[in-house]
Amino acid sequence: MGSWKNHVRGQLQHRDQREKVPYAGVFTSLSQLEERFEIRKQILEDVQTKSLERGGVEAGKNTSLLQLQLRESEHLAEKLSQTVSDLTTVLYLKEAELQYWQSRVSRHHQEALTLAKGSKTLKATLSEYEFTIECQCKELAALHVEQKELKEAAAQAWKEKEELLQRWMEEKREEADRLNKYNDTQERWQRLAKQLKKHLHKEMAQGYDPIETSSLSGATKTSPVF
Structure with missing residues (x-):
C-alpha cells in the first residue's frame, strides 16, 4: 500500500523541482526592486524639490537620469508584477491539481482498503480450500492403500482359483482315466x-455235449x- 503513496509523493516533488524551485527567488527579487523603486522615487522627489529651489542645469541632468532610472524601475516592476501574476495563476492551477491528486489519492486509498478486505476474504477462502484439499489428499491416500489391499486380495483369490481349477482338472482327468479304463x-x-x-x-x-x-x-x- 505504501508504494503508490511514495509514487505520488515523488511525482509531486518532481513537479515542485521543475516548476516552483526555478521561481523561488522571484518574490525576493521583486521585494528588493520595490524597495529600490521606493528609494529612487524618494530620491527623485528630493532632487526635484532641490532643483526647483536652485534651478540649475546640473539638477536637470540629474533629474533626467533619475527619470530614466525610474522608468526602468517601473518597467521592471511591471514585468515582475506580470511574472507574479503568472506565478499566482500557476500556483492556483497547481493547487487545483494538488487537490485533484489528493482526491485521487483518497480514492485510491479507499480502493486499496476495499482490495485489502477482498484479499483478506480470498485468503480465508484459500485457507478453506487448502484444508479441503488436505483432507481429500488424506482420503485419497487411504483409498490407495485400500485399493492396494483389494488388488492383493484379488490376486490371491485368482491364484487360489487357478490352483482349485488345476486340482479340479486333475481330478477330472483322473476320473476320465478311470472311466476310460472301466470302459476298456x-x-x-x-x-x-x-x-x-x-x-x-x-x-x-x-x-x-x-x-x-x-x-x-x-x-x-x-x-x-x-
Whole structure:
C-alpha cells in the first residue's frame, strides 16, 4: 500500500523541482526592486524639490537620469508584477491539481482498503480450500492403500482359483482315466462274451455235449479279470 503513496509523493516533488524551485527567488527579487523603486522615487522627489529651489542645469541632468532610472524601475516592476501574476495563476492551477491528486489519492486509498478486505476474504477462502484439499489428499491416500489391499486380495483369490481349477482338472482327468479304463474293461468283457456266445452256438450246432458245456461254463465263471 505504501508504494503508490511514495509514487505520488515523488511525482509531486518532481513537479515542485521543475516548476516552483526555478521561481523561488522571484518574490525576493521583486521585494528588493520595490524597495529600490521606493528609494529612487524618494530620491527623485528630493532632487526635484532641490532643483526647483536652485534651478540649475546640473539638477536637470540629474533629474533626467533619475527619470530614466525610474522608468526602468517601473518597467521592471511591471514585468515582475506580470511574472507574479503568472506565478499566482500557476500556483492556483497547481493547487487545483494538488487537490485533484489528493482526491485521487483518497480514492485510491479507499480502493486499496476495499482490495485489502477482498484479499483478506480470498485468503480465508484459500485457507478453506487448502484444508479441503488436505483432507481429500488424506482420503485419497487411504483409498490407495485400500485399493492396494483389494488388488492383493484379488490376486490371491485368482491364484487360489487357478490352483482349485488345476486340482479340479486333475481330478477330472483322473476320473476320465478311470472311466476310460472301466470302459476298456467292459469292452473286453463284451468281446469275450461275444466270442464265448459264438463258440457256444457253434458247439451247439455241432452237437450238444454236457461235459464240454459244463467245462465251458466253469471256464467262463473262473475267467480272470483284466
